[in-house]
Amino acid sequence: MTQRITVTTPRPGLHEITSEVSAVVRAAGARSGLCTVMIQHTSASLLIQENADPSARHDLERWLDRLVKEGDSLYTHTAEGPDDMPAHIKAALTATTLSIPILDGRLGLGTWQGLYIWEHRRRAGRRKLLVHVMPDSAA
Amino acid sequence: MTQRITVTTPRPGLHEITSEVSAVVRAAGARSGLCTVMIQHTSASLLIQENADPSARHDLERWLDRLVKEGDSLYTHTAEGPDDMPAHIKAALTATTLSIPILDGRLGLGTWQGLYIWEHRRRAGRRKLLVHVMPDSAA
Amino acid sequence: MTQRITVTTPRPGLHEITSEVSAVVRAAGARSGLCTVMIQHTSASLLIQENADPSARHDLERWLDRLVKEGDSLYTHTAEGPDDMPAHIKAALTATTLSIPILDGRLGLGTWQGLYIWEHRRRAGRRKLLVHVMPDSAA
Numbered sequence A, B, C: 001m002t003q004r005i006t007v008t009t010p011r012p013g014l015h016e017i018t019s020e021v022s023a024v025v026r027a028a029g030a031r032s033g034l035c036t037v038m039i040q041h042t043s044a045s046l047l048i049q050e051n052a053d054p055s056a057r058h059d060l061e062r063w064l065d066r067l068v069k070e071g072d073s074l075y076t077h078t079a080e081g082p083d084d085m086p087a088h089i090k091a092a093l094t095a096t097t098l099s100i101p102i103l104d105g106r107l108g109l110g111t112w113q114g115l116y117i118w119e120h121r122r123r124a125g126r127r128k129l130l131v132h133v134m135p136d137s138a139a
Helices: A018-028 A054-067 A084-093 B018-028 B054-067 B084-093 C018-028 C054-067 C084-093
Strands: A002-009 A013-016 A033-039 A044-050 A097-103 A113-119 A125-135 B002-009 B013-016 B033-039 B044-050 B097-103 B113-119 B125-135 C002-009 C013-016 C033-039 C044-050 C097-103 C113-119 C125-135
Touching: A002 A018, A002 A113, A002 B097, A013 A054, A018 A033, A018 A113, A018 A125, A033 A044, A033 B097, A033 C125, A044 A054, A044 A084, A044 A097, A044 C084, A054 A084, A054 C084, A084 B044, A084 B054, A097 B097, A097 C002, A097 C033, A097 C097, A097 C125, A113 A125, A125 B033, A125 B097, B002 B018, B002 B113, B002 C097, B013 B054, B018 B033, B018 B113, B018 B125, B033 B044, B033 C097, B044 B054, B044 B084, B044 B097, B054 B084, B084 C044, B084 C054, B097 C097, B113 B125, B125 C033, B125 C097, C002 C018, C002 C113, C013 C054, C018 C033, C018 C113, C018 C125, C033 C044, C044 C054, C044 C084, C044 C097, C054 C084, C113 C125
Parallel strands: none
Antiparallel strands: A002 A125, A013 A113, A033 A097, A033 A125, A044 A113, B002 B125, B013 B113, B033 B097, B033 B125, B044 B113, C002 C125, C013 C113, C033 C097, C033 C125, C044 C113
């Protein structure tokens, strides 16, 4: 069963989607199984990261901004704006699909893990995700 | 159901495999489900990236070549050639497995997404992939 | 079917878990299907890498240590020690979940591939993994 969901990302950086994806798992009614999330874009990506201290996410965003600079003279793909080519590179270095086991009807995330969209463009976006739920078959 | 496929990569960089993998999904006859692709090598990797403007892929390749240099004095693993250790690092920074929901009998890629092997070695290679198709069970 | 396993990582770097995960696949009795591994932490990650020459893994570890430095003046998240923020960044650049097809009752790894936990903290840790096994349904 695949559910399409759309998430608004008003600014660059990490946007938690744990509750949106959890709602799809609940609605599917699977007690155990596998949940796969895919982002249908190449200038935003997915990440499982610490959901406790926001400073960890903030440093992560700034570190990647420094590694993948805007205005790099290497870029030839510049027609879509200065943040477009860095966005593709950042997406390539992080995840486009993630698969998370379902236990007791819930995503099997660790205590401090949250599920995030990482928006790499400056412009507010509406990002499309596919959430696939595969229930374990009865033994 | 897992299908083994082999893809020839005549040079380093991104080689689109969307049609090869789509053919496996079609042959499996799954209308909905999950397709998982795995590359059985550690000096080439997988990527979902923009399939429209080739300049984006070109810049991506050059950016990673600059980040992960050949001839780095840090390397001790040099017996297999100057492009081998960079290849392992590039593979570690990108994907070895990807899982894509199947919708209406097709891979659920976004409008501008293509599926690629990223060849990190200079020598022409024959790369082995596993393509697993899991159909959704009838409700 | 999801099995929880715990792995001790006595020091930073790559720790092979191929045999631990293979044991779960064997115990589940699936001849063919899909095995998904997830690490329930954000300061350690997963990797499929070369299992032959240890020098390749050693160089990979050192390369990433140099890219993601301790003591970077950019970091504000420093309360949990100098290796904590680098650990989150390294985890973001590598994998948190991996899905591997099962063939003939075994993980479909390539000849030179091993499955690893990449421990990014200096302190010995006990890392929790989820191993989900989805058997192919009978045709």
